Amino acid sequence: MTYSIVELIRTKRDGGSLPPDAVRWIISEYTADRIPDYQLSALLMAIVFNGMTQDELDPWTDAMLHSGEVLELSDVAMPLVGKHSTGGVGDKISIPLVPIVASCGVAVPMISGRGLGHTGGTLDKLESIRGFTTAIHPSEFAAQLNDIGAVMAGQTETLVPADRRIYALRDATGTVPSIPLISSSIMSKKLAEDLDGLLLDVKVGSGAFMKTIEDATTLAKTMVAIGASHGTSVTAILTDMSQPLGRAVGNANEIAEAVEILRGRGPEDVRELTIRFAAEMLVLAGLSDMDAATARAVDAVESGAALEVFLRLTERQGGDPAVVEDTSLLPKATEEHVLVAPRSGVVSRCDAYQIGIASVRLGAGRAKKENHIDPAVGFLIEAKIGDEIERGDPLVRIAYNDEQKCSAALEALSQAWEIGEEPARVGPLILGGIQ
């Protein structure tokens, strides 16, 4: 059937719903260059204002998902469960999480992104391990999953090309912040991983894209519903991103912190989320109930099985396992600067967004896609919300290679901390769950 794109734009503009077949037609015509960018961008802006119903969003996502190849993982003997985080600062959870889950007998075909804006990216962090490559061809996924139980790769050209094109257009036309468009972008890519189950970490707070619990809840519900209509079990957990996760913000230093978690050490918040997420993924795989799954995840760390999987994964993907064994071999910056507390009191704010912006200025992140990052630089946060500190105590240690970049980072960091007199209210790390 053929539609008039102008009529469909008008319908969406006037608050109407598009028929499912019309939605599929739009995606396939756009992908085939038969709808020009200027018409799609007008439609996208109308969607920013008027949203999409679930009956529009399901075929929109499905059509994107089928715009290219889909991972063919039917040969993998284990259940397949994926994980996606909407992005934050210091969010290295995937790195210890994937080996833990894989060591429990669940395959994780993990396709991640790079850092952009104030948020970091798993690929950049992994590449700070000497030799590690994330350019894994989709045809190699099944074999590696059967051998090791996990792949940690980057996007390829062949998976969900419609999303790449539409995202680039959204980026250039001010049409990024739309919950249905964000949902379909994420879910089309994750569902192309041919999963049995999917865990979504929906971050909320200054360092997240969703600043309020209401928006995060809507996003989570929207993505869970898309999964349901596609026949994939999805669990969404809302987690706090008002302050960075853990102590390390950067790339090499986040790998070191992730390895600490795999050794049963490291910051409490990172450990808590990692174990919770691992347990949720084992439940999604149908392996056990939450209590037993939690025990299995803890045991995977304590027994060293998870670290062993990470070592094998690193080696399989060209990385040097010696760096994982001894994280002092990771790239190191030459200089350190310590930002200290200007007064005594209790930390009431340790702002993830400002720290994320500072990390871009330091060279640990990217303002634009084409920027290069320096894996060695980063922050070690010494004071988080609720900590009692004395004047002169360190707030953050800055590992840097370039004086000017350090100064630029300090400008943002100086706005990140607030020190009060009252005991600060420390909010929960896990804010809710949606299934």
Place this chain on the structure above:
Amino acid sequence: MTYSIVELIRTKRDGGSLPPDAVRWIISEYTADRIPDYQLSALLMAIVFNGMTQDELDPWTDAMLHSGEVLELSDVAMPLVGKHSTGGVGDKISIPLVPIVASCGVAVPMISGRGLGHTGGTLDKLESIRGFTTAIHPSEFAAQLNDIGAVMAGQTETLVPADRRIYALRDATGTVPSIPLISSSIMSKKLAEDLDGLLLDVKVGSGAFMKTIEDATTLAKTMVAIGASHGTSVTAILTDMSQPLGRAVGNANEIAEAVEILRGRGPEDVRELTIRFAAEMLVLAGLSDMDAATARAVDAVESGAALEVFLRLTERQGGDPAVVEDTSLLPKATEEHVLVAPRSGVVSRCDAYQIGIASVRLGAGRAKKENHIDPAVGFLIEAKIGDEIERGDPLVRIAYNDEQKCSAALEALSQAWEIGEEPARVGPLILGGIQ
């Protein structure tokens, strides 16, 4: 100064205002092909939703107006007053109006459009006079205005090119219905006519683009305010377009009706609006007060001075004045069909929109810009709102050349009339004025 178009789109999307210099930058960059269509269309859609403030609209209109040449009419000895109608069905007012006003010593540099969709166009009507050309080069305007007091011409490539491009983009992206965008499109073209005063006929009702008095009032006020900020006196009159104006809907037959008006005859509603508008234009020119201006306009018809100007104008623009002298020489259709009343009663609806759609189907109008029209075909309306009729009385006489087109027109016409039992409320023709 250089701006980021994506930032400007985001500002408008989020309900903010664009600085005047940014607005001028957008129009000049787009016209120079340095902003792509896909970014402008996203901005236009954001404007459809969030509107524009007067402080945005004034520079937007001014930048469009200066995107090309502006008429240079300082050599014209008389005051210059223009007129624009937002478009309707059977709206031939400009044709008798321009000669009346010109015969009273006010120059009218009239640039009109063609029919599109359910509305007719002055150019198409004039071209049903054998030889009449509306392709007058802007450089000839001043001389013709000094000689005859009037020019009736079509758009040229050199005047307001930004409007042509932006309108084409709006048409393809569902961003036409926006009061600020409509206002700036109309006003940029009229202000490029170098006028001392401008009369706007803002039509309201089923056959108009503005369906409600509220929307029409907003449009009128917006355009009057743009005129004020440009230093041009503008009067807007809101007039009824729930039923067609006069009896004739078509092209040649509307010229015949217009000539009737110039002879002091013709339908009362057409005469009433023509005289009122002529008087308003004389007042805008500063010639006299409303009462004296009305008397002068009536006298211009009764003395034959106005008809004389129309004859001279026709001759100057290559048309055959014999056709104006004897309108039976206008193109005539070969066939006639009469649609009759299915019952007796009082006409309560004679729907301008349905009759406009029927005229397109008959071949008197255009569904698309590239369609050709047949000047000879059209309707003569025999029953209007408030008329008492008997079953079998004619509602409309259809002059046609093509049986199939007549049938297609009849389908729309059959939905145009409603005949009730009660005396119908006949609303006023003039609904308000804004200065």
